[in-house]
Amino acid sequence: MKYKVLLIDDEPSAIEGMQLWIDWEELGFELCGTCGNGREGLRLMKLLEPDLVITDVNMPLMNGLEMIEAWQEQEAGRPKFVILSGYSEFEYARTAISYGISHYLLKPVFPEEAAEELREIHQELEQEANRRMIHEIASEEEAVALIRGLLYGKKADPELQELLDRLPGFQGVGIWNLCLIQTVPELYAELRGRAAALLAAYPAMVMMDLEAGILGIVYGMPADRPEGGTIEEGLNILRQEYGSGQIYMAIGAPEDSLPGIAESYRSAKEALQHFFYNPEYAGILAYRGIQGHSFSYHYDHIRLMDALLDSVNLLDADSYRRALEEADRSFRAQQVAPEVVRKIVIHLMYRITELAPGAEDGGGEQGAAGSGIAEIQQAMIPLDELLSRLLLCGEMAIDLLMREQNQKSHGIVQEINEYISAHFQESLSIQKLAEVFFLHPVYLGQLLIKKNGMTFNEQLHQLRIQEAAVLLRGSKLKLSEIAERVGYVNYGQFLKRFEKEMHMGPNEYRHAKF
Known part of the structure; x- marks a missing residue:
């Protein structure tokens, strides 16, 4: 059975995005209308009789919660409501709960995240429809x-x-x-x-x-x-x-x-x-045991997301675990509302699986049982277990990315060394190398140390000084010209590096008898 959906948002791009990127028919829904404010939403709800209304919170003329309140004061039963909001608007959840609303979608809306929520809502609508068929x-x-x-x-x-x-x-x-x-x-x-x-x-x-x-x-x-x-x-x-x-x-x-x-x-x-x-x-x-112990609906999720996603990008499992431990402490210290934490975790898991497809289910049945996003959305999972699942997701992502990088790095070090040998006279940096070979600069630096036994900078200076030594013995170029020709913009740096590598100055080297 298909259920009618009304979309309400004052941002046309948000409406258009939900229309285009969500496969409504496959999920068991059909769009019956759209509008941009709560007043128009009340009119369309009476006219179209939707089964589901997805509404933004902040809108002109009448916001989403005012519209729901006005509707429930004069109507009963349908439709079911879904609140669209950002992290900073979770305080609205307190009001929404009093209206019997338990579904939220975070902006920006990810199609996969929305699909999971809509499947759950469709199931609830089916259950409600079946219950209505039974005459009490x-x-x-x-x-x-x-x-x-x-x-x-x-x-x-x-x-x-x-x-x-x-x-x-x-x-x-x-x-x-x-x-x-x-x-x-x-x-x-x-x-x-x-x-x-x-x-x-x-x-x-x-x-x-x-x-x-x-x-x-x-x-x-x-x-x-x-x-x-x-x-x-x-x-x-x-x-x-x-x-x-x-x-x-x-x-x-x-x-x-x-x-x-x-x-x-x-x-x-x-x-x-x-x-x-x-x-x-x-x-x-x-309730009398927890009365007065309220939850916080505000949390600096950006800092947490940056720390975790940076750790995945840098393939740093230890840093990832430390960031999660810090998140655990801060969630508990601030008593962040469970629905806020859950949404943050789900959002993070979607972002991690974008970086490493397959990390959400580990590429197999065992992983899916341990870290499935769908299960998190459907069950009441304590913080410890929720963060354990996020840890598993991140560790799997890092493992997948490391394997992928190792496969790419197989045989590529020779190409990188050849490139460095051909371009060492230029303004060469690890960042430029990373762009040429499509590798993360931190990973590239670690790879060169592992394969060459020295850092990129040591390798670069060694090649330059070797070439300078050849020019000193085989040409009459000035020292400053030789420094510039082998890649040194700063003459003082050339002198310092030459003495470190050759244990004598360039002029002394030129006239030395070997």
């Missing part, structure tokens, strides 16, 4: 749908309270809360079934599948019962049973009415994010 007959199923709407900011429906009044166990509820459970995809179905079995005896509870493979459990308790009753006991059993697996459980802040459950959802999501830096938290992480 039972009162409990209807309640789940209405409560899910509350989580995403919809206003309380009067029908919801009528449904809850008819369900056994929901009468007398005075406190509401929510637990979020996230695990690896292969465990999700099994864990969901086990959670349903463990909590079946607890009546005031509904379970639902949320975005990004998260299981949501909304539950109520009588106002006079202290928090931490039966349902938390069941959740602790679940946590113990899956203790060896990758499972994260977070509880939000309690609310005294069900219409306020969206705030519990927000706070539970915030608590869940703290597993990013502390994946070994024991038991269940409650």
Whole structure:
């Protein structure tokens, strides 16, 4: 099934780029319209009824978040929104989360990066379409749908309270809360079934599948019962049973009415994010335990990217590892928001694979399992593991580039030496040699040392002084003329180098008897 997409951006080049470089049809989408501001976007959403809206944040007349807010105040359901933003605009993520938006694309948009995000969105749209096909007959199923709407900011429906009044166990509820459970995809179905079995005896509870493979459990308790009753006991059993697996459980802040459950959802999501830096938290992480520990949405990604990409270009694995260690320390010290770190890492992996195609998957099945970009986008991966995958990607890139350089260098040193011998009288430098032979200057310098046993400069001076010695013995040229002829612009440098190589001055050498 194909889904309609509306593109909103005040930069025509950005719209044109997304139209041209993204294969919408192959990804299961069709473009239904474009516009350049939020006001026009509201009009086109009503007219075209898109399934997906990709919108920039900063636009004239009405920005992207204002448009979404205005739309959600008057409409329900479709479309799904994707936010376009730069690194400096991640503060907008706080507002976007409250609207139920979990998809972002960084500018500039890379086609491969966008394709991965769109595949995930297409899958979500398919799942949502399938869910809409199933007619919810039972009162409990209807309640789940209405409560899910509350989580995403919809206003309380009067029908919801009528449904809850008819369900056994929901009468007398005075406190509401929510637990979020996230695990690896292969465990999700099994864990969901086990959670349903463990909590079946607890009546005031509904379970639902949320975005990004998260299981949501909304539950109520009588106002006079202290928090931490039966349902938390069941959740602790679940946590113990899956203790060896990758499972994260977070509880939000309690609310005294069900219409306020969206705030519990927000706070539970915030608590869940703290597993990013502390994946070994024991038991269940409650919002009250991390309240006041906020994340930073600003980070100097340029310095990190330059350090890592320079290390790859220079084939310096040690420098690459040190840069990642420094990134680990700075991420933790600044408590950078997990979604910011994740986007930076994915962006870096795309840049590294541009330098060394194949580094993302290591050229084989084993590498793909260890460092796949798609898996990073789909799973909640702690910082340690995320940086380990970035380390693997960089090390593989450096290894691939070194092998490529070694293949190119096979037999090329002779050509380089011949070129130096033919051009040593000229203004020759390692940079010029690198341009002639299409090699990185640092790598070229290291290659010459390895093969010739001396640096490029030593080799150059040796050839020049040898030629000067021949001219001194076989011509009547002035010393300054000889210096210039063999490549020295500075006569003083010629004298200094000659004495160092020949252990006597050029005039003494000319008249010496051997």
